[in-house]
Amino acid sequence: MRHKFHLLWLLISLECSSSQKPTSPMTAATVNCSNCDSNASCEEHGDLHRCVCREGFTGDGATCFDIDECSHTDLNRCHSLAICINNQGNYSCSCPKGYKGDGYHCEATTGFAEDCVGINGSRSCVDPCLSHTVLEQSWRSMSYGSGSNCDSDKIGWYRFVGRGGTRMPETCVPKRRCNTFAPMWLNGSHPTSDTGIVNRIACANWEGACCYWSIPVQVKACVGGYYVYKLDGTPTCTLSYCTDPKYIDNPCPQCNTEEECRLENGEWGCYCSTGYPSSDISSLEPQLECGANEIKVSLEKCILNQMGIHNAVVYLRDYKCAGFEEKQNRTMISVVTHTQSGQCGTQLTKNETHATYSNTLYLADGTVTREDEIKINFHCSYPLDMEISxxxxxxxxxxxxxxxxxxxxxxxxxxxxxxxxxxxxxxxxxxxxxxxxxxxxxxxxxxxxxxxxxxxxxxxxxxxxxxxxxxxxxxxxxxxxxxxxxxxxxxxxxxxxxxxxxxxxxxxxxxxxxxxxxxxxxxxxxxxxxxxxxxxxxxxxxxxxxxxxxxxxxxxxxxxxxxxxxSEAGSAAAxxxxxxxxxxxxxxxxxxxxxxxxx
The missing domain is CATH 2.60.40.4100 (Zona pellucida, ZP-C domain)
Incomplete structure (x- = not known):
């Protein structure tokens, strides 16, 4: 009986001790929220307190950072045409000139920026900057040659994009350009962003007359620096609406520092700058990189062009080690050989302090030549150490x-x-x-x-x-x-x-x-x-x-x-x-x- 009593007491003691609620170590650490950031508040969750960043901020509560609501459209409620302004912890929206509203909703001022049509007795107005069709054919460029395209089906609001150009030319375009017979151009200037929709005339050049045919068009400058055009087909065929290739969004992003972006034969491309210093063979010096595992010798493509070499072919003593074109901050013609004797015809000489690898770079213009190739000797010397030796x-x-x-x-x-x-x-x-x-x-x-x-x-x-x-x-x-x-x-x-x-x-x-x-x-x-x-x-x-x-x-x-x-060696110590x-x-x-x- 005594044993049963002790067992019962033990069970009761365990039940009582397990029913006691332990004190959370977080409560004591966070009860006063003394470490909260100035842009955070102390929130109570039962017996626990924690720092929470206020709306418009993000972080762990101890440190809070402002959220840039204007950095992405998902973070703000501004109208698509509105200007978003970021502030500490919040943001504001404002409609651009020519629009009215609170920034969260913008409406064009009557007659300023909307195209309105009547449908079943009611009036529907739409901003053409938000509702238009994109035309991205590069052959619309006024530098493009003749063709048989006809834009008689182009009725409505359109925006030009791509490498052909982003806006219509404002001067007469020679006939048989823009992939058509009679190219159409804008007879008048483009509007500014504060003038809304303007009326202009599109002319077609034919039979010696720059405006042999004409048709009304409307133009609007949109927020973002682009234009939209309301076209009404063409007076006849074969006519096409042209673009001016001078106006294009970064047409040559791949150009290097020694190159300039130019329009030649209707195509944008990277060409050596006209002010690039001239050079001759006697002053030709390759760029040499003596690496631990390989040696690279390079020639600037623009310097070769100035010398009249436009189809450079380079190789080493072993002709199978040929050159290749690479673009970094400059366009180079390079060839590589390993730091190993015999590779690509590389020769190794050594003295007490250095190991020297030498080879010859051969340069020609094209794969066929009637003159001797240009020969440039080069070498790399390495101080001898334990590994290199x-x-x-x-x-x-x-x-x-x-x-x-x-x-x-x-x-x-x-x-x-x-x-x-x-x-x-x-x-x-x-x-x-x-x-x-x-x-x-x-x-x-x-x-x-x-x-x-x-x-x-x-x-x-x-x-x-x-x-x-x-x-x-x-x-x-x-x-x-x-x-x-x-x-x-x-x-x-x-x-x-x-x-x-x-x-x-x-x-x-x-x-x-x-x-x-x-x-x-x-x-x-x-x-x-x-x-x-x-x-x-x-x-x-x-x-x-x-x-x-x-x-x-x-x-x-x-x-x-x-x-x-x-054979009779002494002891190990000897x-x-x-x-x-x-x-x-x-x-x-x-x-x-x-x-x-x-x-």
């Missing part, structure tokens, strides 16, 4: 691995063997001959991928006598991102601070019956936004056990074949004591590459 080397000793990081993309990492401490002379070919008096210089670098977020980190670099990176016989050069302090010849100039890493040490061999050496590097991409990538190393202390990381990748160079060492012996380092054309997934 590797790219310019012939059959370099290199190993590589692709690393995919998901959203950041794919990275290409390479490891190579260099001859010098500047890391600008990579070993080339199938073998390298060294002695124990020489040094090994190893460079690891990110050659492809966005390095704005990642740096290269060498976690562990070591040597083994076999190709197996897990061989128990290892000699650590870098361990846990720090150099082996037991070997005074080891130097690590760069690690975990940029897109490349470097280390060097004096040549050695494994003690015993081992004539091969493989170099391995476990590397990773370190995210500078979330990690401390630069290692903190102390030269005091013994080697630590190598850490195991799941995001580590392995690169391997080898084998390095050694010969000339005496691996650097054999001075003067020769080492032949043989690197096969196909490098060993391992990708490890460590657990």
């Amino acid at each position: 590797l790219e310019t080397a012939i059959q370099p000793i290199v190993s590589s691995v692709n690393i995919s990081t998901g959203a950041a993309g794919v990275f290409l990492v390479k490891m190579a063997l260099y001859r010098d401490q500047n890391y600008t002379s990579p070993y080339e070919g199938a073998k390298a001959i060294l002695s124990t008096e020489d040094w090994l210089y190893v460079g690891v670098m990110i050659t492809e991928g966005d390095t704005s977020q990642f740096v290269l980190q060498m976690d562990n670099c070591f040597a083994t006598p076999t190709e197996n990176a897990t061989d128990p016989l290892k000699y650590y050069i870098i361990q846990n991102r720090c150099p082996n302090t037991q070997d005074s010849t080891i130097e690590v100039p760069e690690n975990g601070v940029g897109p490349q890493g470097q280390f060097s040490l004096q040549v050695f061999k494994f003690v015993g019956n081992h004539n091969l050496v493989y170099l391995h590097c476990e590397i990773r991409l370190c995210d500078t936004s979330t990690e401390t990538c630069k290692p903190s190393c102390s030269k005091i202390g013994s080697r630590r056990a190598a850490e195991v990381r799941v995001d580590t990748y392995s690169l391997t160079l080898g084998p390095l074949f050694q010969r000339g060492f005496p 691996s650097h004591a054999l001075q003067g012996a020769c080492v032949t380092v043989l690197i096969p054309a196909t490098m060993s590459l391992f990708l490890h997934s460590f657990t």
Whole structure:
């Protein structure tokens, strides 16, 4: 019975505690709305209070921004002809001159802007700026040639649009233009926007008379800068209403800075400016862009036109590398070659400091010529660094691995063997001959991928006598991102601070019956936004056990074949004591590459 009582008390206690309403953390935080914007109000919702932007503003209540109701017709109730004026938190509408109303509804003043007709005894009035038919045929241009069009069916209000022109010409048009025999033009000036509908005469040129035929038309200037015309067919056929191509809405939006928009042969087009400076072949200089992966040489089309070259054909030493036209702020004729020896006939020369790529640009006018092509030699020089020297080397000793990081993309990492401490002379070919008096210089670098977020980190670099990176016989050069302090010849100039890493040490061999050496590097991409990538190393202390990381990748160079060492080598500590012996380092054309997934 005692147990039943305790159980009943427990149930009652739970029921009572669950019936209590918890206090919302929002109530205390927002009860006084002290953080409301000046354009917001504090609204009560039960026990909760929150800031709400007033009408005409938008935001989270703590910050409110004015809504520009005039930026889009869906945000205001202004009449389509009215002028919308945005104010802080609201807007106003006003009817233009010639109209009456409150801005939300505008009506034309009688006789000013509406066309009224009688239908079944009642009078119906419509603003032709809002109700008309669009004519967009480019052949209506007065620059267009002869044709057989007839506008006898054009009865009503019309608006001209398109590349042919947006308004009728006000001067006599020569016959057999506008795709017709007798072109029609407006005998009178166009009205201004405050004069409403005006009466004019349309004339047709024929038999030497500019107004051989005539017919009344009405014209109205609309809000927005365009015109509408009330046409009543034509007096006879074949007659067409013409447009003036001088009046057109931005007919050449594609023109560049050195070009001007002109009407030639009835068509608008981009042509080199008449004031463009003249040039001759002796002063012709191409625009050269020396990029990391490609070289582009370009010539301005307008300069070539000034020289009389209107159908430019350009190509490099390899004629298959031909030019193409591109438009940016200027129209250029360009040709591209990769920064690689042999591409498009490109030649590579190197000295101790620079790699230079050179080629020749050939220029002709048309695909057939009876004169020698114009030849322009060009070159790009690049200061040698670890990566560029590797790219310019012939059959370099290199190993590589692709690393995919998901959203950041794919990275290409390479490891190579260099001859010098500047890391600008990579070993080339199938073998390298060294002695124990020489040094090994190893460079690891990110050659492809966005390095704005990642740096290269060498976690562990070591040597083994076999190709197996897990061989128990290892000699650590870098361990846990720090150099082996037991070997005074080891130097690590760069690690975990940029897109490349470097280390060097004096040549050695494994003690015993081992004539091969493989170099391995476990590397990773370190995210500078979330990690401390630069290692903190102390030269005091013994080697630590190598850490195991799941995001580590392995690169391997080898084998390095050694010969000339005496068979009775000393202890492991004496691996650097054999001075003067020769080492032949043989690197096969196909490098060993391992990708490890460590657990």
